[in-house]
Amino acid sequence: MKHVLILGGTTEARQLAAALVELPGLRVTSSLAGRVAEPRLPAGEVRVGGFGGAAGLADWLREHGVHTLIDATHPFAQVISRNAAQAAASVHTPLLALRRPSWVPVPGDDWHPVESLAAAAELLPRLGRRALLTTGRLGLGEFAGVRGVHLVARSVEHPDPPLPPDLTVLLERGPFTLDGERAVFREHRIDLLVTKDSGGAATTPKLAVARELGLPVVVVQRPAAPEGVRVVGTVAEAVAALR
Structure with missing residues (x-):
């Protein structure tokens, strides 16, 4: 079983977890920050709470044999996105960022x-x-x-x-x-x-x-994703990337 860790808390993260648990050969864990008292829980395994920075996340990836890390947090969650990039690089774990596309103004705005x-x-x-x-x-x-x-x-x-x-x-x-x-x-x-x-x-x-x-x-305006991280805009693209 290949272990996928989703840094979640967003609608897209829940949709992604629901899609991935249906794929054979995957173990799916979603991590929630724990800032909301009654979060909407995604499919698959769930952990709640921080990791203790980039080093703590790297230890967790190594200890739990994570094959792929997916950062599906809010586009403004800069700290965890930065920690994810550093942790994945330090333990050579593939990292994918799922970011819903930015809004674009239309006539009348x-x-x-x-x-x-x-x-x-x-x-x-x-x-x-x-x-x-x-x-x-x-x-x-x-x-x-x-x-x-x-x-x-x-x-x-x-x-x-x-x-x-x-x-x-x-x-x-x-x-x-x-x-x-x-x-x-x-x-x-x-x-x-x-x-x-x-x-x-x-x-x-x-x-x-x-x-x-x-x-x-x-x-x-939203911050840019950490340098060097592959970014996809939809759940379907994330699933395709994993396949």
Whole structure:
């Protein structure tokens, strides 16, 4: 049995695990960071928690006889992606990165690309007064200094401080619908959207609603994959690469 380790937590990671467990001769283990109290568990074996950096992950790969490592984490999970690249190289384990394609603006979009959450926070007061933040709970501290803008932050779990002083938290988990997003924008009188370029279809309705309403969208650009790592954009491509 060839052992495949998936660094997961994303929809694509769960889809990939479901596809791989159906292939003969594969043992599939998914690793979840453990930051969500009740995660959606993928098919196959599951481990939860960190590895202790690149060295710890390298030890785990060696100890458990991992044949192939697949980094299917969130496109903004830079630390684990960097650790995966270093660990795989150190123990000569093939590494594949599964990254959903970036979003691309279409006619009618008013996008304002920025390089970081800090840059997004600095830009907000110039663009709106009631902003929907869909950047994740772990980055809300970057907006703690924002003044003059009411922030509506969407999160799977309640965020930890530091938090912005003028904040409403919506505890919601995607995928989201067009009608649902329209209701959120209407109820909270949203005039500005802030998001990361996460890609994928599960959270695109918010972009469509912002386009419908002619609202500005601050888009935090995703970091590049570690140098030298092969990147595929779909689950089918990842399965084909393994075959």
